[in-house]
Amino acid sequence: MSLGLKQAGFEIVRAYDAWPVAVANYNLNLGGDRAQVTDLGDILGIVPELLALAPDMIAGGPPCTDYSSAGRREEAENAKLTLAFAILVTTVRPTWFMMENVINAMKSETWAAARQVLMAAGYGLTESKVDASRYGVPQSRRRLIVVGRIGERDGFLASAIAAAAAPQPMTLRDLFGSSTPHAANISTTSEARRSIWSSHELGQTIWERPIGPHPDDVALIANGFVYSRPVRAGRGVRSIDEPFPTVTRTSHERPGPKYLSAPHLDDPIAASETAVLSTDQVSRIQGFPMWWEWKASSQRDVFQMIANAVPAPVAESIGRVVLDREGGKSAPDIQGGFLQWLVCRGRSRQSARNVKSLAGRARRLLGGKTFAVSALELATLEVVPEFQSMKRNPQSDLRQALRLLAEYQAEGDQRRKRPQVVAQPIEEEPRKAA
Template sequence: MSARPEVVDLFCGVGALSHGLKLAGCRILAGYDTDERCKHAFETNNGGEFVKRDVGKMSAYEIMGRYSGDAPSVLAGCAPCQPFSTYKQRYAEDPQWGLVRKFAELAAEVQPDFVTMENVPSLLRYKDGSVFRMFKDILNEAGYPLRVTVAKCELFGVPQKRRRLVVVAARGRKIGPLIPAENVGRTVREAIGHLPPIEAGAKHANDPLHTSSSLSDLNMRRMKAAKPGGTWRDWPEDLRADCHRRASGKTYPGVYARMMWDEPAPTMTTQCFGFGNGRFGHPEQDRAISLREAALLQSFPEGYEFVPTNEKPSMKEVGRWIGNAVPVELGRAIGNTILVGL
């Protein structure tokens, strides 16, 4: 068999996990997702075919037909993680957790050589652990022992403090641990310090993705008062938001804050382009981080295309894609682990 594994990626989004696997040496065959707007990014950067499809309605035969049979096969995926987040569980049940079961069932039917899933660590505890136990039992019964890791992304070349659940399984092969990167502990400065300065609400002429959100007069005053690594508690009293004056708001110091140059970034979210949504202020310039900076902090390569060159990127849409993405370098580490298992 060829030493270059073939990958089908479910819930592929803009292709971050696929890109990491590609960088490790895998061949990307196809990605499936319900968001057709991800097609350009997935295909342009990864070479595989994007298929608009609800994974919950897919059959194993659709996936089986993708593999050549002449190379090791990999089924990869990251089911939507919002229902497993601590925040989400406070409010309502979410039927999307059933997609984790669907992924396991598809893997058991397809019987690829390797299976990998990435998600939030709280999936291990969701519904008292019953959802993950179900996932594990389905794969175990199909002949896949699981190696489960709660990965610290900064150990794998991602300039960001982020914890992710990584599952890698194989039939008839021993799977080793994820291999840490040589460039452990990359910082915000290393990731984005070389980018040219821009102002709030502006974009760079040579890179439409290097664009930042505008700031109101009040938020600009707050930004100027913010210190790298500090909180809104550093501000003069007249700049503090009403919610921070209440007892319930005093437990959220990590909003309206700047990053620190010589530390990894905080976790990128779907709102990472907004100063008021977290510690997403630039360490030095008076603005929130740009979309390009957010992408680099998620370890996307600098040339990664999210939209066609003649299209203006939407802050909300591209920000959501970036925040939801698997850090590319974590994907590469998963790919390296698979290659070692060949």
């Protein structure tokens, strides 16, 4: 997540993880000692440091094991760290926060409690289900991304996150069949220093040469199929012309006797005939760059770190969406239902389109920011220099458009809060004879 946000344009001031091995690999690859071994469940211990850092955004991925479809789905100690994340955010009060977790977390009691904490603190929330294959990695990894901003309406960033998705999923061929970017090979005398650097990282004038396709990649493309150990009963063999399944700690493992004796009916070829994925290839499927180095005492730890990660391209895509909104370069779409709502209240279709267009213009004048309180939205519009330079009638039209949009949204909010009543047939008592 840090790598992706850095590539999007963020400055990473500090990083935390409870696992020393993960912290060591972070610092090895991203430089310095920015990452620290910290138990984020110790809220009293970490809050003073976070307050001193005064971040503009807190980003994190609380443990997913208590929610994951691969686990028992019992909300225990790890689930509590989702609530701890919410408490840290609301105590430090950055303008923005970003959280990643598995889709099942949305249905959890812990996220319901965390959500209430964040909303009570004044954060508007956008809860998006994203498919990583649409955001830069060849992996059908579906995850919950929650982005919050103080003072916003819920769903304020949903249309922008959806618009950032690629029209087609990324495939394994897209990654391993493409030309390799230029990189530099710098001989080193220490095993602690990496020798392969991407060209955009180079901070000195050195000889640069392209590195050709790796033999493992050539073999993968030639074979055309890969095996991924199914988490549950599912297809194990995938074509390189589709995304890889969700990367897990066991994604690299070869098919065992149980699967070979009872393969999935939809497997296009025998699992034993598929290409063997290397550690480097699994790492790149998860979005790590070619120059990333893994240091651990066991391969199990390496694959656990890979599987735990938020793919950097996904974090970069969402990070760019956040920065564009922060800079006023984007604005939320006006819901299509607003047009029909106006028509149902007596406006002609042309008049309704004009109001919708004016509401969009008002939001752009506000830098794309939405407001949970309509009066604050109008008051903020009044002090925008471009609005102040307008004549009276255009100003009045923009105010009216925002009022109508706020009324439409309030009605929608009310409908969502309304309790659902299920009507039951009433059984009449049997008539009694005198």
